[in-house]
Amino acid sequence: MTAVIRVMRGLAYAFFPAEIVLLVLLVAGVRIPPAALAAAELTGLALFLTGTVVFVRLRRREGSARQALGELVPEPVLRLVGHELRLMASLALWCGRWRVGVRPDDQVFPHARDQGALMYGFAFVCLVETVGMSYLLGDWPVVHAIVLVLDVYTVLFVLGLHAASVVRPHLLTADALRLRQGAHVDVLVPLDRIASVRHELVFTHEKTEGELNLAVGSQTSLTIELTEPVNAPRFLGAPRPVRIVRCHADDARALYRALTRALAPAPADAPASSSSPAPAPAQALTPKLTPARTRPSPSPVPPA
Structure with a gap:
C-alpha cells in the first residue's frame, strides 16, 4: 500500500x-x-x-x-486546503453571527476589531481591481472569465481572513487559555504553565525562537510567560515550542484581569469554631440614627 x-x-x-x-x-x-x-x-x-x-x-x-x-x-497539502475551506466557512458563520468552539462556561475575548478597517480597505481595493480588469478584458471572454473568478475569490479570501478572526475569539476556560488568530493559529495554554502575565503594548515584533506574536493591527497588548513550553504548530504543521506568547484583545485589560483572577491562589477556608459566637446580622451592626431637629441659625448681622 x-x-x-x-x-x-x-x-x-x-x-x-x-x-x-x-x-x-x-x-x-x-x-x-x-x-x-x-x-x-x-x-x-x-x-x-x-x-x-x-x-x-x-x-x-x-x-x-x-x-x-x-x-x-501530504500534510502540507491538507493544511493548505483545510485553511481555505475554513476561511470560506468563516464567511457563513460571520453572516450568521456564530462563533467556533465557544461553550457556555467560557469567557470570550474578541480580538479582531483593530484590524477591521485595514481588511475592509484591502477588500475594497480588490473589488476596484476586479471591476477594472473586467472592463479591460471585455474583448477576451475566456481570459475575462478566468480573471473574474480569481478576482472574486481574492475578495472573498480577504473578507474570510477577517471573518475567521471574528468567529474565533480568545477563550478563557477553567483550566486553559485558548489563543487564536484567523483560521491558522489555535494554541491551548494550560493555566498551570503560566508564570506571569503583563499588560503592555508592543508594536515591534522580531522573529525570535521560542516566542509567538499574535499581532492584530501590528500590535500586541498582553505578554504571557510560561514555565514550560507549549507547542504552537507552524502554518504547514512543523512543531514550534514557545515559552513567551504575545497576543491582543479588543479589551486587553479585561483579559488581563480575568487571567489574574484565574491564576490567583484560592483562599484557604478558615476552620469554623463551634464556640465562636455567630456573627450579628448586618442590621444589628449598623447603629440606628434618629434624626433630630436643629435650632435655626441666627440672623446675620447687617453690614456696617
Whole structure:
C-alpha cells in the first residue's frame, strides 16, 4: 500500500502542473493535439479512481477518514486546503453571527476589531481591481472569465481572513487559555504553565525562537510567560515550542484581569469554631440614627 501511495503522489506532482500548463496554452489560443488532451483527461481520471480505491481501503484499516486522508495526501497539502475551506466557512458563520468552539462556561475575548478597517480597505481595493480588469478584458471572454473568478475569490479570501478572526475569539476556560488568530493559529495554554502575565503594548515584533506574536493591527497588548513550553504548530504543521506568547484583545485589560483572577491562589477556608459566637446580622451592626431637629441659625448681622 505504501508503494502505491508513493507512485500516486509522484504522478499527482507531475499531473497538476501539467494541467495548469495546458490550461494556460488553451487560454492563449495555442492549438493542442487532441491526443494530448485525451491523455491528460485519462490520466486525471485514473488518478481519481485509484485514489478513491486506496482511500476506501485505508479507511477500513485506520477506522477514521481523517487518518486515512492524512496517509494518502501530504500534510502540507491538507493544511493548505483545510485553511481555505475554513476561511470560506468563516464567511457563513460571520453572516450568521456564530462563533467556533465557544461553550457556555467560557469567557470570550474578541480580538479582531483593530484590524477591521485595514481588511475592509484591502477588500475594497480588490473589488476596484476586479471591476477594472473586467472592463479591460471585455474583448477576451475566456481570459475575462478566468480573471473574474480569481478576482472574486481574492475578495472573498480577504473578507474570510477577517471573518475567521471574528468567529474565533480568545477563550478563557477553567483550566486553559485558548489563543487564536484567523483560521491558522489555535494554541491551548494550560493555566498551570503560566508564570506571569503583563499588560503592555508592543508594536515591534522580531522573529525570535521560542516566542509567538499574535499581532492584530501590528500590535500586541498582553505578554504571557510560561514555565514550560507549549507547542504552537507552524502554518504547514512543523512543531514550534514557545515559552513567551504575545497576543491582543479588543479589551486587553479585561483579559488581563480575568487571567489574574484565574491564576490567583484560592483562599484557604478558615476552620469554623463551634464556640465562636455567630456573627450579628448586618442590621444589628449598623447603629440606628434618629434624626433630630436643629435650632435655626441666627440672623446675620447687617453690614456696617
